[in-house]
Amino acid sequence: VSKTSAVGDTSDTSANVVQRGLHIAGREIFPADSEVFQTIDPSRGVPVASYIEAGAPQVDEAIDAARTAFISGEWSSLSPTRRGRLMMAWGDLILDQADLLGELETRENGKLLREMQGQLKAVPEWLYYFGGLADKVEGRVIPVENRSVLNYTLREPLGVVGVLKPWNSPSLISMLSLAPALATGNTVVLKPSEFAPGSALELAKLAEAAGLPKGVVNVVTGGPTTGTALVGDQRVAKVAFTGGSKTGRQIAKMAGSRLARCTLELGGKNANIVFPDADLEAAEAGILAGIFAAAGQSCVAGSRALLHEEIYDELVQRLVKRAAEIRLGDPLDPDTEMGPIANARQLARVEKFVDAARSEGAEVLAGGRRGSVKGLDRGLFYEPTVIHQAASTSPIAQEEVFGPVLTVFPFKSEEEAVAMANDTHYGLATGVWTLNLQRAHRVAQALQTGTVWVNMYRAIAFNSPQGGYKDSGIGRENGVESVLDYLQTKSVWCELSSQVQDPFTLRTD
Numbered sequence: 001v002s003k004t005s006a007v008g009d010t011s012d013t014s015a016n017v018v019q020r021g022l023h024i025a026g027r028e029i030f031p032a033d034s035e036v037f038q039t040i041d042p043s044r045g046v047p048v049a050s051y052i053e054a055g056a057p058q059v060d061e062a063i064d065a066a067r068t069a070f071i072s073g074e075w076s077s078l079s080p081t082r083r084g085r086l087m088m089a090w091g092d093l094i095l096d097q098a099d100l101l102g103e104l105e106t107r108e109n110g111k112l113l114r115e116m117q118g119q120l121k122a123v124p125e126w127l128y129y130f131g132g133l134a135d136k137v138e139g140r141v142i143p144v145e146n147r148s149v150l151n152y153t154l155r156e157p158l159g160v161v162g163v164l165k166p167w168n169s170p171s172l173i174s175m176l177s178l179a180p181a182l183a184t185g186n187t188v189v190l191k192p193s194e195f196a197p198g199s200a201l202e203l204a205k206l207a208e209a210a211g212l213p214k215g216v217v218n219v220v221t222g223g224p225t226t227g228t229a230l231v232g233d234q235r236v237a238k239v240a241f242t243g244g245s246k247t248g249r250q251i252a253k254m255a256g257s258r259l260a261r262c263t264l265e266l267g268g269k270n271a272n273i274v275f276p277d278a279d280l281e282a283a284e285a286g287i288l289a290g291i292f293a294a295a296g297q298s299c300v301a302g303s304r305a306l307l308h309e310e311i312y313d314e315l316v317q318r319l320v321k322r323a324a325e326i327r328l329g330d331p332l333d334p335d336t337e338m339g340p341i342a343n344a345r346q347l348a349r350v351e352k353f354v355d356a357a358r359s360e361g362a363e364v365l366a367g368g369r370r371g372s373v374k375g376l377d378r379g380l381f382y383e384p385t386v387i388h389q390a391a392s393t394s395p396i397a398q399e400e401v402f403g404p405v406l407t408v409f410p411f412k413s414e415e416e417a418v419a420m421a422n423d424t425h426y427g428l429a430t431g432v433w434t435l436n437l438q439r440a441h442r443v444a445q446a447l448q449t450g451t452v453w454v455n456m457y458r459a460i461a462f463n464s465p466q467g468g469y470k471d472s473g474i475g476r477e478n479g480v481e482s483v484l485d486y487l488q489t490k491s492v493w494c495e496l497s498s499q500v501q502d503p504f505t506l507r508t509d
Protein backbone atom coordinates (compact mmCIF):
# COMPACT_ATOMS: atom_id res chain seq x y z
CA VAL A 1 0.00 0.00 0.00
CA SER A 2 1.51 3.27 -1.04
CA LYS A 3 0.86 6.35 1.05
CA THR A 4 -0.37 9.42 -0.72
CA SER A 5 -2.45 12.23 0.67
CA ALA A 6 -5.65 13.13 -1.12
CA VAL A 7 -6.80 15.62 1.49
CA GLY A 8 -4.68 18.31 3.00
CA ASP A 9 -1.54 18.30 5.05
CA THR A 10 -0.68 14.92 6.50
CA SER A 11 2.83 15.79 7.63
CA ASP A 12 2.26 14.68 11.20
CA THR A 13 0.72 11.38 10.19
CA SER A 14 0.38 9.20 13.21
CA ALA A 15 1.16 5.52 12.88
CA ASN A 16 -1.95 4.86 14.95
CA VAL A 17 -4.39 6.21 12.41
CA VAL A 18 -6.90 3.49 11.68
CA GLN A 19 -6.92 2.13 8.13
CA ARG A 20 -10.44 1.57 6.77
CA GLY A 21 -11.24 -0.68 3.83
CA LEU A 22 -13.93 -0.54 1.17
CA HIS A 23 -17.31 -2.09 1.86
CA ILE A 24 -18.16 -4.49 -0.94
CA ALA A 25 -20.62 -7.40 -0.84
CA GLY A 26 -20.72 -7.28 2.94
CA ARG A 27 -16.97 -7.44 3.45
CA GLU A 28 -14.35 -4.87 4.36
CA ILE A 29 -11.87 -5.05 1.50
CA PHE A 30 -8.22 -3.93 1.58
CA PRO A 31 -7.09 -4.21 -2.04
CA ALA A 32 -3.38 -4.82 -2.58
CA ASP A 33 -1.38 -1.94 -4.09
CA SER A 34 -4.10 0.65 -3.76
CA GLU A 35 -3.42 4.19 -2.73
CA VAL A 36 -4.68 5.51 0.57
CA PHE A 37 -5.61 8.95 1.81
CA GLN A 38 -6.25 10.42 5.21
CA THR A 39 -8.97 12.67 6.52
CA ILE A 40 -7.85 15.57 8.67
CA ASP A 41 -9.72 16.97 11.68
CA PRO A 42 -10.17 20.62 10.63
CA SER A 43 -10.16 21.83 14.24
CA ARG A 44 -6.88 20.18 15.22
CA GLY A 45 -5.10 19.52 11.96
CA VAL A 46 -4.49 15.89 12.85
CA PRO A 47 -5.44 12.79 10.85
CA VAL A 48 -8.73 11.11 11.75
CA ALA A 49 -8.57 7.93 9.67
CA SER A 50 -7.02 6.49 6.54
CA TYR A 51 -9.09 5.24 3.60
CA ILE A 52 -8.59 3.39 0.34
CA GLU A 53 -8.60 5.52 -2.81
CA ALA A 54 -10.68 3.10 -4.86
CA GLY A 55 -9.48 2.78 -8.44
CA ALA A 56 -11.37 1.47 -11.45
CA PRO A 57 -10.91 -2.24 -10.50
CA GLN A 58 -12.36 -1.69 -7.02
CA VAL A 59 -15.26 0.38 -8.33
CA ASP A 60 -15.87 -2.39 -10.87
CA GLU A 61 -15.95 -4.92 -8.04
CA ALA A 62 -18.44 -2.84 -6.06
CA ILE A 63 -20.74 -2.37 -9.07
CA ASP A 64 -20.47 -6.08 -9.77
CA ALA A 65 -21.53 -6.85 -6.19
CA ALA A 66 -24.50 -4.47 -6.46
CA ARG A 67 -25.48 -5.87 -9.84
CA THR A 68 -25.24 -9.47 -8.60
CA ALA A 69 -27.37 -8.61 -5.57
CA PHE A 70 -29.90 -6.93 -7.84
CA ILE A 71 -30.13 -9.80 -10.33
CA SER A 72 -30.40 -12.39 -7.57
CA GLY A 73 -33.74 -10.84 -6.63
CA GLU A 74 -32.86 -11.20 -2.93
CA TRP A 75 -33.78 -7.54 -2.54
CA SER A 76 -35.71 -6.47 -5.63
CA SER A 77 -38.07 -9.46 -5.47
CA LEU A 78 -38.43 -9.45 -1.72
CA SER A 79 -41.93 -8.47 -0.66
CA PRO A 80 -41.93 -4.68 -0.43
CA THR A 81 -43.36 -4.91 3.08
CA ARG A 82 -40.44 -7.05 4.20
CA ARG A 83 -38.01 -4.71 2.43
CA GLY A 84 -39.56 -1.82 4.31
CA ARG A 85 -39.29 -3.64 7.63
CA LEU A 86 -35.58 -4.29 7.08
CA MET A 87 -35.05 -0.62 6.28
CA MET A 88 -36.81 0.30 9.52
CA ALA A 89 -34.61 -2.14 11.45
CA TRP A 90 -31.61 -0.41 9.85
CA GLY A 91 -33.01 2.91 11.07
CA ASP A 92 -33.23 1.53 14.62
CA LEU A 93 -29.57 0.48 14.54
CA ILE A 94 -28.51 3.89 13.24
CA LEU A 95 -30.48 5.54 16.04
CA ASP A 96 -28.62 3.41 18.60
CA GLN A 97 -25.30 4.57 17.12
CA ALA A 98 -26.31 8.16 16.35
CA ASP A 99 -24.06 9.79 18.92
CA LEU A 100 -20.97 7.87 17.81
CA LEU A 101 -21.66 8.39 14.11
CA GLY A 102 -22.30 12.09 14.72
CA GLU A 103 -19.00 12.43 16.52
CA LEU A 104 -17.19 10.71 13.67
CA GLU A 105 -18.73 13.18 11.23
CA THR A 106 -17.78 16.14 13.42
CA ARG A 107 -14.18 14.94 13.59
CA GLU A 108 -14.00 14.77 9.80
CA ASN A 109 -16.04 17.80 8.71
CA GLY A 110 -15.75 20.11 11.73
CA LYS A 111 -19.46 20.86 12.03
CA LEU A 112 -20.88 21.20 15.54
CA LEU A 113 -21.28 17.95 17.45
CA ARG A 114 -24.86 18.83 18.39
CA GLU A 115 -25.67 19.51 14.73
CA MET A 116 -24.17 16.24 13.48
CA GLN A 117 -25.61 14.13 16.29
CA GLY A 118 -28.99 15.79 15.71
CA GLN A 119 -28.76 14.94 12.00
CA LEU A 120 -27.85 11.33 12.75
CA LYS A 121 -30.86 11.06 15.03
CA ALA A 122 -33.02 12.32 12.14
CA VAL A 123 -31.52 9.92 9.55
CA PRO A 124 -33.66 6.94 10.69
CA GLU A 125 -36.80 8.98 9.94
CA TRP A 126 -35.95 8.66 6.24
CA LEU A 127 -35.73 4.89 6.59
CA TYR A 128 -39.02 4.73 8.49
CA TYR A 129 -40.81 6.93 5.95
CA PHE A 130 -39.44 5.34 2.78
CA GLY A 131 -39.55 1.86 4.35
CA GLY A 132 -43.24 2.54 4.97
CA LEU A 133 -43.69 3.71 1.38
CA ALA A 134 -42.12 0.53 -0.08
CA ASP A 135 -45.41 -1.38 -0.16
CA LYS A 136 -47.45 1.60 -1.27
CA VAL A 137 -45.84 1.87 -4.70
CA GLU A 138 -48.60 0.75 -7.02
CA GLY A 139 -49.18 0.49 -10.73
CA ARG A 140 -52.47 1.54 -12.33
CA VAL A 141 -55.14 -0.03 -14.47
CA ILE A 142 -55.61 2.25 -17.48
CA PRO A 143 -59.09 2.50 -18.98
CA VAL A 144 -57.98 2.26 -22.64
CA GLU A 145 -60.61 2.73 -25.32
CA ASN A 146 -61.10 -0.91 -26.26
CA ARG A 147 -62.88 -2.68 -23.43
CA SER A 148 -61.54 -6.06 -24.49
CA VAL A 149 -58.03 -4.87 -23.67
CA LEU A 150 -56.66 -4.90 -20.15
CA ASN A 151 -53.85 -2.37 -19.76
CA TYR A 152 -51.97 -1.94 -16.52
CA THR A 153 -48.65 -0.55 -15.37
CA LEU A 154 -45.90 -2.05 -13.26
CA ARG A 155 -43.37 0.07 -11.40
CA GLU A 156 -40.01 -1.64 -11.54
CA PRO A 157 -36.62 -0.77 -10.04
CA LEU A 158 -33.82 0.45 -12.27
CA GLY A 159 -30.94 -1.73 -11.05
CA VAL A 160 -27.72 -0.34 -9.61
CA VAL A 161 -27.82 3.27 -8.40
CA GLY A 162 -24.53 5.19 -8.01
CA VAL A 163 -24.80 7.67 -5.13
CA LEU A 164 -22.17 10.46 -4.89
CA LYS A 165 -22.32 12.80 -1.92
CA PRO A 166 -20.58 15.82 -0.33
CA TRP A 167 -18.96 16.21 3.07
CA ASN A 168 -21.17 18.74 4.77
CA SER A 169 -23.92 16.40 6.06
CA PRO A 170 -22.58 13.00 5.02
CA SER A 171 -25.16 10.54 6.40
CA LEU A 172 -28.23 12.70 6.10
CA ILE A 173 -27.59 13.74 2.51
CA SER A 174 -26.70 10.15 1.56
CA MET A 175 -29.92 8.85 3.08
CA LEU A 176 -32.00 11.28 0.99
CA SER A 177 -31.06 9.11 -2.01
CA LEU A 178 -30.40 5.73 -0.38
CA ALA A 179 -33.84 5.48 1.23
CA PRO A 180 -35.97 5.92 -1.93
CA ALA A 181 -33.48 3.91 -4.03
CA LEU A 182 -33.62 0.94 -1.66
CA ALA A 183 -37.34 1.14 -0.90
CA THR A 184 -38.03 0.60 -4.59
CA GLY A 185 -35.78 -2.46 -4.85
CA ASN A 186 -32.61 -1.00 -6.33
CA THR A 187 -29.13 -1.78 -5.02
CA VAL A 188 -26.50 0.92 -4.48
CA VAL A 189 -22.85 1.84 -4.62
CA LEU A 190 -22.29 4.86 -2.39
CA LYS A 191 -19.26 7.10 -2.84
CA PRO A 192 -19.05 9.50 0.08
CA SER A 193 -16.87 12.59 -0.02
CA GLU A 194 -13.14 12.06 0.37
CA PHE A 195 -13.31 14.65 3.18
CA ALA A 196 -15.74 12.71 5.38
CA PRO A 197 -16.19 9.07 4.32
CA GLY A 198 -16.14 7.44 7.78
CA SER A 199 -19.84 7.34 8.59
CA ALA A 200 -20.80 5.84 5.20
CA LEU A 201 -18.74 2.73 5.94
CA GLU A 202 -20.44 2.41 9.32
CA LEU A 203 -23.90 2.84 7.78
CA ALA A 204 -23.21 0.00 5.33
CA LYS A 205 -22.15 -2.32 8.14
CA LEU A 206 -25.31 -1.50 10.08
CA ALA A 207 -27.42 -2.19 6.98
CA GLU A 208 -26.24 -5.78 6.94
CA ALA A 209 -26.53 -6.09 10.71
CA ALA A 210 -30.20 -5.12 10.23
CA GLY A 211 -30.66 -7.90 7.69
CA LEU A 212 -30.26 -6.20 4.30
CA PRO A 213 -28.65 -8.78 1.98
CA LYS A 214 -24.95 -8.39 1.29
CA GLY A 215 -24.21 -6.43 -1.85
CA VAL A 216 -27.34 -4.25 -1.57
CA VAL A 217 -25.35 -1.38 -0.02
CA ASN A 218 -21.70 -1.05 -1.09
CA VAL A 219 -19.33 1.80 -0.31
CA VAL A 220 -16.26 2.90 -2.28
CA THR A 221 -14.07 5.64 -0.84
CA GLY A 222 -12.00 8.07 -2.86
CA GLY A 223 -12.17 11.37 -4.72
CA PRO A 224 -13.14 12.46 -8.24
CA THR A 225 -11.33 9.56 -9.95
CA THR A 226 -13.34 7.06 -7.95
CA GLY A 227 -16.50 9.06 -8.69
CA THR A 228 -15.75 9.14 -12.41
CA ALA A 229 -15.31 5.37 -12.53
CA LEU A 230 -18.70 4.96 -10.86
CA VAL A 231 -20.61 7.47 -12.98
CA GLY A 232 -19.03 6.22 -16.21
CA ASP A 233 -19.96 2.56 -15.77
CA GLN A 234 -22.66 1.26 -18.09
CA ARG A 235 -24.06 -1.01 -15.37
CA VAL A 236 -25.00 1.97 -13.18
CA ALA A 237 -28.59 2.68 -14.22
CA LYS A 238 -28.94 5.93 -12.32
CA VAL A 239 -26.71 8.47 -10.65
CA ALA A 240 -27.89 10.38 -7.59
CA PHE A 241 -25.48 13.26 -7.03
CA THR A 242 -25.27 16.02 -4.43
CA GLY A 243 -22.46 18.53 -4.66
CA GLY A 244 -21.31 21.66 -6.44
CA SER A 245 -22.96 22.85 -9.66
CA LYS A 246 -19.69 22.66 -11.59
CA THR A 247 -19.19 19.02 -10.63
CA GLY A 248 -22.88 18.38 -11.24
CA ARG A 249 -22.48 19.50 -14.85
CA GLN A 250 -19.61 17.05 -15.35
CA ILE A 251 -21.60 14.24 -13.75
CA ALA A 252 -24.65 14.99 -15.91
CA LYS A 253 -22.47 15.01 -19.03
CA MET A 254 -20.95 11.62 -18.20
CA ALA A 255 -24.30 10.08 -17.28
CA GLY A 256 -25.98 11.66 -20.30
CA SER A 257 -23.37 10.33 -22.70
CA ARG A 258 -24.44 6.80 -21.82
CA LEU A 259 -28.12 7.73 -21.32
CA ALA A 260 -28.19 6.98 -17.60
CA ARG A 261 -30.66 8.79 -15.41
CA CYS A 262 -29.41 11.49 -13.11
CA THR A 263 -30.72 13.40 -10.10
CA LEU A 264 -28.70 16.49 -9.19
CA GLU A 265 -28.87 18.40 -5.90
CA LEU A 266 -26.50 21.32 -6.35
CA GLY A 267 -25.45 24.61 -4.85
CA GLY A 268 -27.32 27.81 -4.09
CA LYS A 269 -26.95 31.57 -3.64
CA ASN A 270 -29.94 31.83 -1.41
CA ALA A 271 -31.56 35.07 -0.27
CA ASN A 272 -33.35 36.08 2.88
CA ILE A 273 -35.74 38.90 1.98
CA VAL A 274 -36.85 41.10 4.87
CA PHE A 275 -39.82 43.40 4.34
CA PRO A 276 -40.39 46.39 6.64
CA ASP A 277 -43.47 44.73 8.14
CA ALA A 278 -41.47 41.71 9.35
CA ASP A 279 -40.84 40.68 12.93
CA LEU A 280 -37.27 41.99 12.88
CA GLU A 281 -36.06 39.92 15.79
CA ALA A 282 -37.22 36.72 14.11
CA ALA A 283 -35.74 37.86 10.79
CA GLU A 284 -32.41 38.64 12.43
CA ALA A 285 -32.30 35.17 14.03
CA GLY A 286 -33.29 33.57 10.72
CA ILE A 287 -30.58 35.38 8.78
CA LEU A 288 -27.96 34.41 11.38
CA ALA A 289 -29.12 30.78 11.35
CA GLY A 290 -29.13 30.80 7.57
CA ILE A 291 -25.53 31.86 7.10
CA PHE A 292 -23.56 31.22 10.29
CA ALA A 293 -24.99 27.86 11.37
CA ALA A 294 -22.59 25.22 10.06
CA ALA A 295 -20.22 28.10 9.19
CA GLY A 296 -22.24 28.65 6.03
CA GLN A 297 -21.31 25.23 4.71
CA SER A 298 -24.81 24.33 3.72
CA CYS A 299 -26.37 24.21 0.27
CA VAL A 300 -29.24 26.31 1.60
CA ALA A 301 -26.98 28.86 3.31
CA GLY A 302 -28.72 32.24 3.17
CA SER A 303 -25.69 34.06 1.84
CA ARG A 304 -27.58 37.13 0.64
CA ALA A 305 -29.73 39.32 2.87
CA LEU A 306 -32.06 41.60 0.91
CA LEU A 307 -33.31 44.21 3.34
CA HIS A 308 -35.91 46.90 2.72
CA GLU A 309 -34.30 50.35 2.81
CA GLU A 310 -36.46 51.43 5.77
CA ILE A 311 -34.98 48.76 8.03
CA TYR A 312 -31.62 48.31 6.30
CA ASP A 313 -29.40 50.31 8.65
CA GLU A 314 -30.99 49.00 11.81
CA LEU A 315 -30.89 45.35 10.74
CA VAL A 316 -27.36 45.54 9.34
CA GLN A 317 -26.17 47.03 12.62
CA ARG A 318 -27.83 44.24 14.58
CA LEU A 319 -26.39 41.55 12.29
CA VAL A 320 -22.89 42.98 12.54
CA LYS A 321 -23.13 43.05 16.33
CA ARG A 322 -24.42 39.48 16.51
CA ALA A 323 -21.81 38.24 14.02
CA ALA A 324 -19.03 39.62 16.19
CA GLU A 325 -20.45 37.87 19.26
CA ILE A 326 -20.62 34.37 17.72
CA ARG A 327 -18.47 31.94 19.70
CA LEU A 328 -15.92 30.31 17.39
CA GLY A 329 -14.47 27.16 18.82
CA ASP A 330 -14.07 23.43 19.05
CA PRO A 331 -17.12 21.81 17.44
CA LEU A 332 -17.01 19.11 20.13
CA ASP A 333 -17.55 21.77 22.83
CA PRO A 334 -21.26 22.30 23.55
CA ASP A 335 -20.70 26.05 24.04
CA THR A 336 -19.34 26.56 20.54
CA GLU A 337 -21.62 28.28 18.03
CA MET A 338 -19.43 28.08 14.94
CA GLY A 339 -16.73 25.53 14.18
CA PRO A 340 -14.00 25.56 11.55
CA ILE A 341 -14.21 25.45 7.78
CA ALA A 342 -14.15 21.78 6.81
CA ASN A 343 -10.90 21.67 4.87
CA ALA A 344 -8.01 23.77 3.62
CA ARG A 345 -9.32 23.90 0.04
CA GLN A 346 -12.62 25.32 1.26
CA LEU A 347 -10.95 27.87 3.56
CA ALA A 348 -8.81 29.12 0.67
CA ARG A 349 -11.98 29.47 -1.42
CA VAL A 350 -13.69 31.57 1.28
CA GLU A 351 -10.65 33.83 1.63
CA LYS A 352 -10.44 34.31 -2.10
CA PHE A 353 -14.07 35.44 -2.38
CA VAL A 354 -13.80 37.92 0.48
CA ASP A 355 -10.48 39.33 -0.73
CA ALA A 356 -11.88 39.78 -4.23
CA ALA A 357 -14.98 41.55 -2.87
CA ARG A 358 -12.77 43.89 -0.84
CA SER A 359 -10.58 44.74 -3.80
CA GLU A 360 -13.68 45.40 -5.93
CA GLY A 361 -14.78 48.07 -3.42
CA ALA A 362 -17.20 46.22 -1.16
CA GLU A 363 -16.97 47.02 2.53
CA VAL A 364 -16.36 44.33 5.15
CA LEU A 365 -18.43 45.26 8.20
CA ALA A 366 -17.61 42.22 10.33
CA GLY A 367 -15.03 39.44 10.13
CA GLY A 368 -13.32 39.13 6.78
CA ARG A 369 -10.33 37.23 8.05
CA ARG A 370 -9.22 33.94 9.56
CA GLY A 371 -10.35 33.32 13.10
CA SER A 372 -8.29 32.05 15.97
CA VAL A 373 -9.29 29.76 18.79
CA LYS A 374 -7.20 29.23 21.89
CA GLY A 375 -5.66 25.77 21.98
CA LEU A 376 -6.59 25.02 18.36
CA ASP A 377 -3.74 26.72 16.54
CA ARG A 378 -4.05 24.51 13.50
CA GLY A 379 -7.82 24.94 13.23
CA LEU A 380 -9.21 26.24 9.94
CA PHE A 381 -11.38 29.00 11.41
CA TYR A 382 -12.87 31.95 9.57
CA GLU A 383 -14.68 34.79 11.29
CA PRO A 384 -18.41 35.38 10.72
CA THR A 385 -18.36 37.96 7.97
CA VAL A 386 -20.79 40.63 6.83
CA ILE A 387 -20.20 42.54 3.61
CA HIS A 388 -22.09 45.44 2.08
CA GLN A 389 -21.91 47.65 -0.98
CA ALA A 390 -20.98 44.77 -3.25
CA ALA A 391 -21.99 45.09 -6.89
CA SER A 392 -24.94 42.86 -7.72
CA THR A 393 -22.96 41.34 -10.57
CA SER A 394 -19.84 40.58 -8.51
CA PRO A 395 -18.86 36.99 -7.60
CA ILE A 396 -19.68 37.57 -3.91
CA ALA A 397 -23.26 38.43 -4.97
CA GLN A 398 -23.61 35.70 -7.58
CA GLU A 399 -21.52 32.67 -6.61
CA GLU A 400 -21.76 30.16 -3.80
CA VAL A 401 -19.00 30.82 -1.24
CA PHE A 402 -19.89 27.91 1.07
CA GLY A 403 -18.58 29.72 4.11
CA PRO A 404 -19.74 32.15 6.85
CA VAL A 405 -20.02 35.15 4.55
CA LEU A 406 -23.19 37.24 4.38
CA THR A 407 -23.61 39.93 1.75
CA VAL A 408 -26.32 42.52 2.45
CA PHE A 409 -28.24 44.58 -0.12
CA PRO A 410 -30.98 47.22 0.26
CA PHE A 411 -34.17 47.20 -1.84
CA LYS A 412 -37.01 49.69 -2.34
CA SER A 413 -40.03 47.68 -3.47
CA GLU A 414 -41.45 44.16 -3.48
CA GLU A 415 -40.89 43.90 -7.25
CA GLU A 416 -37.27 44.91 -6.85
CA ALA A 417 -36.74 42.41 -4.02
CA VAL A 418 -38.14 39.54 -6.09
CA ALA A 419 -36.08 40.57 -9.11
CA MET A 420 -32.90 40.72 -6.98
CA ALA A 421 -33.63 37.37 -5.33
CA ASN A 422 -34.12 35.75 -8.73
CA ASP A 423 -31.10 37.43 -10.28
CA THR A 424 -28.63 34.53 -9.99
CA HIS A 425 -28.16 31.35 -11.98
CA TYR A 426 -29.04 29.34 -8.85
CA GLY A 427 -32.51 28.51 -7.57
CA LEU A 428 -32.36 26.47 -4.39
CA ALA A 429 -34.09 28.25 -1.49
CA THR A 430 -35.33 31.66 -0.29
CA GLY A 431 -36.46 33.02 3.06
CA VAL A 432 -39.25 35.60 3.10
CA TRP A 433 -39.81 37.67 6.23
CA THR A 434 -43.13 39.52 6.38
CA LEU A 435 -46.28 39.54 8.49
CA ASN A 436 -48.40 40.49 5.47
CA LEU A 437 -50.20 37.31 4.41
CA GLN A 438 -50.94 38.39 0.86
CA ARG A 439 -47.39 39.51 0.26
CA ALA A 440 -45.99 36.28 1.70
CA HIS A 441 -47.84 34.08 -0.79
CA ARG A 442 -47.45 36.50 -3.69
CA VAL A 443 -43.69 36.56 -3.23
CA ALA A 444 -43.51 32.78 -2.66
CA GLN A 445 -45.13 32.30 -6.07
CA ALA A 446 -42.81 34.75 -7.81
CA LEU A 447 -39.56 33.24 -6.51
CA GLN A 448 -37.61 30.89 -8.75
CA THR A 449 -36.38 28.52 -6.05
CA GLY A 450 -37.31 24.95 -5.13
CA THR A 451 -37.95 25.89 -1.49
CA VAL A 452 -39.47 29.02 0.02
CA TRP A 453 -39.50 29.49 3.78
CA VAL A 454 -41.83 32.17 5.14
CA ASN A 455 -40.84 33.57 8.53
CA MET A 456 -38.52 30.59 9.03
CA TYR A 457 -35.31 29.22 7.54
CA ARG A 458 -33.23 26.04 7.11
CA ALA A 459 -35.78 23.27 7.64
CA ILE A 460 -35.96 19.83 6.03
CA ALA A 461 -38.39 16.92 6.26
CA PHE A 462 -38.41 13.44 4.74
CA ASN A 463 -41.93 14.04 3.40
CA SER A 464 -41.49 17.49 1.85
CA PRO A 465 -39.94 17.72 -1.65
CA GLN A 466 -36.57 19.45 -1.86
CA GLY A 467 -34.56 20.40 -4.91
CA GLY A 468 -33.40 23.16 -7.15
CA TYR A 469 -34.69 25.39 -9.92
CA LYS A 470 -32.19 26.57 -12.57
CA ASP A 471 -28.55 25.58 -11.86
CA SER A 472 -29.40 24.25 -8.41
CA GLY A 473 -30.41 20.88 -9.70
CA ILE A 474 -32.59 18.42 -11.53
CA GLY A 475 -35.18 16.29 -9.74
CA ARG A 476 -36.48 16.31 -6.20
CA GLU A 477 -35.57 14.44 -3.07
CA ASN A 478 -37.87 13.71 -0.11
CA GLY A 479 -41.61 13.19 -0.34
CA VAL A 480 -43.70 10.63 -2.15
CA GLU A 481 -42.76 11.71 -5.69
CA SER A 482 -39.07 11.07 -5.13
CA VAL A 483 -39.55 7.29 -5.34
CA LEU A 484 -40.66 7.67 -8.96
CA ASP A 485 -37.12 8.79 -9.82
CA TYR A 486 -35.89 5.32 -8.85
CA LEU A 487 -38.51 3.36 -10.79
CA GLN A 488 -39.34 2.69 -14.40
CA THR A 489 -42.86 2.11 -15.62
CA LYS A 490 -43.83 -0.88 -17.70
CA SER A 491 -47.15 -0.85 -19.56
CA VAL A 492 -48.69 -4.32 -19.97
CA TRP A 493 -51.36 -4.81 -22.68
CA CYS A 494 -53.57 -7.92 -22.72
CA GLU A 495 -56.16 -8.75 -25.38
CA LEU A 496 -58.93 -10.56 -23.56
CA SER A 497 -61.06 -11.44 -26.61
CA SER A 498 -60.16 -13.97 -29.28
CA GLN A 499 -60.80 -11.46 -32.04
CA VAL A 500 -58.11 -11.58 -34.81
CA GLN A 501 -56.70 -8.15 -35.69
CA ASP A 502 -55.72 -6.64 -39.04
CA PRO A 503 -51.92 -7.19 -39.01
CA PHE A 504 -51.23 -4.08 -41.10
CA THR A 505 -52.60 -1.30 -38.88
CA LEU A 506 -51.46 0.17 -35.61
CA ARG A 507 -54.00 -0.48 -32.89
CA THR A 508 -55.36 2.80 -31.62
CA ASP A 509 -58.81 1.51 -30.81
Ligand code: NAD
Pocket residue numbers: 164165166167168169173191192193194222223224225226227228231242243244245247248250251265266267268298299300400402428468472473
Ligand atom coordinates in the same frame (compact mmCIF):
# COMPACT_ATOMS: atom_id res chain seq x y z
P1 NAD B 1 -18.16 18.46 -4.88
O1 NAD B 1 -19.02 18.74 -6.07
O2 NAD B 1 -16.74 18.85 -4.92
O3 NAD B 1 -18.15 16.88 -4.56
C1 NAD B 1 -19.33 16.12 -4.38
C2 NAD B 1 -19.00 14.65 -4.61
O4 NAD B 1 -18.62 14.44 -5.97
C3 NAD B 1 -17.84 14.14 -3.78
O5 NAD B 1 -18.12 12.81 -3.40
C4 NAD B 1 -16.66 14.21 -4.74
O6 NAD B 1 -15.63 13.30 -4.46
C5 NAD B 1 -17.33 13.87 -6.05
N1 NAD B 1 -16.67 14.44 -7.23
C6 NAD B 1 -16.02 15.63 -7.32
N2 NAD B 1 -15.59 15.83 -8.58
C7 NAD B 1 -15.98 14.74 -9.30
C8 NAD B 1 -15.82 14.35 -10.66
N3 NAD B 1 -15.20 15.14 -11.55
N4 NAD B 1 -16.32 13.17 -11.05
C9 NAD B 1 -16.98 12.37 -10.17
N5 NAD B 1 -17.15 12.68 -8.87
C10 NAD B 1 -16.66 13.86 -8.44
O7 NAD B 1 -18.91 19.10 -3.64
P2 NAD B 1 -18.38 19.26 -2.15
O8 NAD B 1 -17.33 20.31 -2.12
O9 NAD B 1 -18.09 17.93 -1.58
O10 NAD B 1 -19.70 19.79 -1.43
C11 NAD B 1 -20.10 21.12 -1.43
C12 NAD B 1 -21.13 21.38 -2.51
O11 NAD B 1 -22.26 20.52 -2.34
C13 NAD B 1 -21.69 22.78 -2.44
O12 NAD B 1 -21.75 23.33 -3.72
C14 NAD B 1 -23.09 22.58 -1.89
O13 NAD B 1 -23.99 23.58 -2.22
C15 NAD B 1 -23.45 21.27 -2.47
N6 NAD B 1 -24.54 20.67 -1.69
C16 NAD B 1 -25.81 20.63 -2.22
C17 NAD B 1 -26.87 20.11 -1.48
C18 NAD B 1 -28.28 20.05 -2.02
O14 NAD B 1 -29.07 19.29 -1.50
N7 NAD B 1 -28.63 20.82 -3.04
C19 NAD B 1 -26.62 19.63 -0.20
C20 NAD B 1 -25.33 19.71 0.31
C21 NAD B 1 -24.29 20.22 -0.45
